[in-house]
Amino acid sequence: MTGVTLDGLDDEQRAAVTAPRGPVCVLAGAGTGKTRTITHRIAHLVGTGHVAPGQVLAVTFTARAAGEMRTRLRALGVGGVQARTFHAAALRQLRYFWPRVVGGPQWQLLEGKLRIVGLAASRARMGTDAATLRDLAGEIEWAKASLVTAQEYPAAVARLHRDVPGPAEQVAAVYAAYEQAKAAAEMLDFDDLLLHVAGALEDHADVAQEFRDRYRCFVVDEYQDVTPLQQRVLDAWLGERDDLTVVGDANQTIYTFAGASPRHLLEFPRRFPEAIVVRLERDYRSTPQVVAAANTLIGAARDRPAGTRLRLVGHLPPGPEPEFTEHDDEVAEAAAVATRIRRMIAGGTPASEIAVLFRINAQSETYEQALTEAGVPYQVRGGERFFQRPEI
Known part of the structure; x- marks a missing residue:
């Protein structure tokens, strides 16, 4: 390999990085080094001369993730790769092709x-x-x-x-x-960006040819969260080609409410029978006890094609066993959590080392109320404090 080292990669990560061009599906569990793997794969393809940096389009689901990908690629000595969200990539393409496809002032x-x-x-x-x-x-x-x-x-x-x-x-x-x-x-919403780009590539052969001459290699992160519309755009980008690497984990699908489905990830080997499938199952983020609990819960998932299930192995030092408690309702649960946190702080545990995770933002009110009543100071990450919202 030229210019990019494989040092620090485990065997499965190395297999994903060095897989030949063509359809590659990386089934990557939580904490298995997914971003490290896909950025090294891009750097490997560039470093070995298979593709130029500007011919790679890598898409993910948040601007933060796209920025992290660009930062890591630059650290590997690879600049010029287009790493964007689906919508940011579509907006850029639509602005470029608008005069030819639609004409007139851009909406x-x-x-x-x-x-x-x-x-x-x-x-x-x-x-x-x-x-x-x-x-x-x-x-x-x-x-x-x-x-x-x-x-x-x-x-x-x-x-x-x-x-x-x-x-x-x-x-x-x-x-x-x-x-x-x-x-x-004359306005476009975010979904219109994707619809218009797909339509432009599907209906205008010259536009499709110019785009496909520019981009030869595609990488899709968090592929389990692709919607039918995003898959249509990806298909339009690809055309008849198959130089595609997808990375995902069906157990981490979080956007089903917005139309996402892990079906595209799970059926990838069926769509591309010659695809190379690599499984990343070494968890470097959680203790073996937490990983074992997660494996037990996830093992009950249904509708998973053979060969797509992941069983992670924790690689951190052992930690305490997870505890499970039941409560009459959500209010009682939140009160118990707040009481336990207050005792932990009184016992010397720094508040900054304690976190409460809840499934959706709508649940924050119950927990914030319980923490407030228990006299426990807190801050909300990734959302707005309930009592500071304009409508409260």
């Missing part, structure tokens, strides 16, 4: 859709309170990410037995009115 990006959703909801005689509008906006996002049009929406949600924020026909009317109002104002 503006709609960064907040609640105002237009409110107008559409009023027209459809639905509620316009903040909670209803948020639910409607989320439902429109799900539909577009799932490639479901307003006309198809009622049948789609009935088939999926989906819990919707109102009568399906009314929600569909809001969806249709939202699309009409947005187009009249």
Whole structure:
């Protein structure tokens, strides 16, 4: 290998890094060095002359993750790789191809859709309170990410037995009115970026050819969270090629509410029978006790094709066994957590070494209330403190 060292990689990481060009699927559990592996793979492909840095497009799901990928690549001596989110990549491409595909002034990006959703909801005689509008906006996002049009929406949600924020026909009317109002104002939402880029590549052979001449190699991080719309864009990017590396873990899917599905990851070897599949199962983040508990819970997951299950092995020194307690309800649980934290702090454990994790942000109110009543100081990471929100 030229220019990039394999030192510090375990055997499985090294296998993923040095796999030949073509379809590669890396099944990477939590804490297994996923980002290290994919950045070294890109550096390896560049360093061995298989591809130029500017011919690589790496996509992930957050701007922070894309920035981390670029930083690590620069540290490996590889600059010029395009590492972006799906939406950032699509926005850049759409701006470039707009004069040729659409023409005229470029439409503006709609960064907040609640105002237009409110107008559409009023027209459809639905509620316009903040909670209803948020639910409607989320439902429109799900539909577009799932490639479901307003006309198809009622049948789609009935088939999926989906819990919707109102009568399906009314929600569909809001969806249709939202699309009409947005187009009249010459605005694009984030899903439109993906739809327009896919359409441009699918319908304009010259645009597709120019794009595919530019980008020859694709890497997709967190592939378990790809939506049908994002997969359509990826297919349009690829064309008939298969120089694609995907990395993911079906057990870490977190965006199902927005239309994501691990199906694309799980079916990757079926779509590409010649794909190389590498499994990263050495967990360098958690103690063996935590990993064992996670394996037990995840082992009950259903609908996993043969060969896609991961059973992690903890590589940190042993730690305490996880404890499991039951409570009558969420309020009682939060109160018990707050009481235990207060005792831990009184016993000498620094507050900065204690964390409370909850599944969704909506649960923060219960825990913040319990901590406040227990006199425990706290800070919220990745969200806004409940008592500082404008509506409180």
